[in-house]
Amino acid sequence: QKNVGILAMEIYFPPACMQQASLEAHDGVGKGKYTIGLGQDCMAFCTEVEDVISMSLTAVSSLLEKYGIDPKQIGRLEVGSETVIDKSKSIKTFLMPIFEECGNTDIEGVDSTNACYGGTAALFNCVNWVESSSWDGRYGLVVCTDSAVYAEGAARPTGGAAAIAMLIGPDAPIAFESKFRASYMSHVYDFYKPDLASEYPVVDGKLSQTCYLMALDSCYKIFCDKYGKLEGKQFSMANAEYFVFHSPYNKLVQKSFARLMFDDVVRNASSDEVAKEKLGPYTSLSSDESYQNRDLEKAAQQVAKSLYDAKVQPTTLIPKQVGNMYTASLYAAFASLIHNKHSTLTGNRVIMFSYGSGSTATMFSFRMREGQHPFTLSNIAKVMNVEEKLKLRQEFPPEQFIEALKLMEHRYGGKDYVTSKDTTLLAPGTYYLTEVDSKYRRFYARK
Ligand code: ACO
Known part of the structure; x- marks a missing residue:
């Protein structure tokens, strides 16, 4: 098919x-x-x-x-x-x-x-x-x-x-670009529901943020490796129009996109001169240190700001308005993109990052196409x-x-x-x- x-x-x-x-x-x-x-x-x-x-x-x-x-x-x-x-x-x-x-x-x-x-x-x-x-x-x-x-x-x-x-x-x-899936799965206690008598999770908020970013880094690296092998050229953020993240709260989405920008600099894949200059000094940090370094976090968010506005901001409407929807969060972010950009998406590549505590994560890719009524982007937005x-x-x-x-x-x-x-x-x-x-x-x- x-x-x-x-x-x-x-x-x-x-x-x-x-x-x-x-x-x-x-x-x-x-x-x-x-x-x-x-x-x-x-x-x-x-x-x-x-x-x-x-x-x-x-x-x-x-x-x-x-x-x-x-x-x-x-x-x-x-x-x-x-x-x-x-x-x-x-x-x-x-x-x-x-x-x-x-x-x-x-x-x-x-x-x-x-x-x-x-x-x-x-x-x-x-x-x-x-x-x-x-x-x-x-x-x-x-x-x-x-x-x-x-x-x-x-x-x-x-x-x-x-x-x-x-x-x-x-x-x-x-349409899925099925060849480019990349996963990261590990055993951690960042967020879990061991008490069967309660609907509430046990959550280590700080740990869950770090686990999320570690999974993101690992998935992105494997995604880029697979892309490089299959396409014969290096992947960077420039190769996708939009990035959609699992969205527990918007600040983590801002930090995640900034992290990908840092990852591009670390991988020597960035062609963004400002990013290279501002984030270059942090590439010598060990990966553990890099998750705790507040200066890096702030610098990366600052450098990523204008690209964030173009490649991520259109995906944030529903998660900001509705909150974390757990399994539906990533797809609600994607629905926000279709709502905001349905008339210009054809031909675009959209990178999706799914994270579930515990933990399980996959990065994958969509290629947006014209479609045929009723299965078109504009009809999806309308419905x-x-x-x-x-x-x-x-x-x-x-x-x-x-x-x-x-x-x-x-x-x-x-x-x-x-x-x-x-x-x-x-x-x-x-x-x-x-x-x-x-x-x-x-x-x-x-x-
Ligand atoms: N005005 C503006 N910003 C403020 C203010 C203020 N008055 N007060 C605090 N802040 C900022 C902090 O500086 C911080 O921002 P930064 O991260 O950019 O530095 C931010 O608000 C959060 O404040 P913290 O004190 O760091 O964190 P808090 O104790 O509020 O907990 C947390 C936040 C950990 C996200 C908590 O809400 C939580 O545990 N949520 C559930 C777990 C979760 O969603 N994890 C994400 C992945 S797993 C999943 O999807 C379930």
Whole structure:
């Protein structure tokens, strides 16, 4: 199969949100700590009628309807998520009613889990399937769905929630350059969820930042090596129009792009004279030292600023407005790029970096193409309708966000309750949770 990749996308995020500036005031931290320090504007959160299953039901049914896809045409459905609802029954099975209704139960695939990386694993499974000899000619469908919530403390402002659905097949407007994948996998305790009675992770924030940057360096180096071998020339940042990063918070994305600029100087691949002059003195640092060196970090961010504005800034809208969406974060950043630049992307190369704590990471590459209706970049932008979705949200004060978290802490893993079924905030067509019965069975309805 040729040009296998993403044919269509849909994104859903909860309409309830909270301004980061109001959380700063509530938490009594310095003004600017979350908005400038972390680079975040706003955070979406699930109220008691929404969860990762309702969000993914909404994203999947909306994608099928808006692109006119018959559910019988789906041959593989893969879900990436790190939000545990059930230790055995996959989220994928909760989505099956959409397909069973049309008589389609012949659908491969289950869930993939490893922190924020599960969505990428699910995507690769679908792409590999379409490229393989077991492909039966139907579409693959990938769903990334998560609700990111943290215990009170420094990590709480880096929450968020969303679901993204992506249709996979040949002749895609977003085509994989499959030869250039580069991964880095290791055993670390930077962020993990060992307490099965709680939705909150155990997180070593500082360690997770360093692990992320180490994985980035390693993936970039291997990516460049593979590119060099296959293309017979050296790869540098100049060889891609856009860079999309897993986005727990925007400051880390700024630091990551700056790090790639430093990596180009270290590899002697940079043709940027200012970068070479300003970052050259740091190339003698050991790699361990280089992660801790604040002067290098600041110098690299400064040198990278104008390139960041061109190659990264267009990818930051949704992650800054919605927050960390775990498995959906990277793809929400990519959706921001399509939203902002769909009319000029054809022919461009887009580099993607996926990171999941624990840790697992892959860098890969898309080549953007014209596509054919309904699978065109401009139609994807139209269907996702990001601006409208952001505009229709309702802001809540921190007190109500905290109240929502408390209720969900209480209900997590619980049974025998009905929700308020309050759908005032929800757009028509949105799924919501109505009840968890005495046998822990979950029930959903659609507005
Ligand atoms: N105005 C402007 N900036 C400020 C202010 C202020 N009033 N106060 C602090 N800052 C800046 C700091 O200088 C720092 O910026 P810098 O990194 O450029 O120096 C930044 O705000 C963050 O402040 P810190 O004190 O360094 O960190 P904090 O204790 O707030 O924790 C952290 C931040 C570690 C990201 C925390 O939110 C966390 O643990 N989040 C979850 C883990 C995470 O997302 N890891 C990323 C990869 S793994 C994953 O995706 C889950």
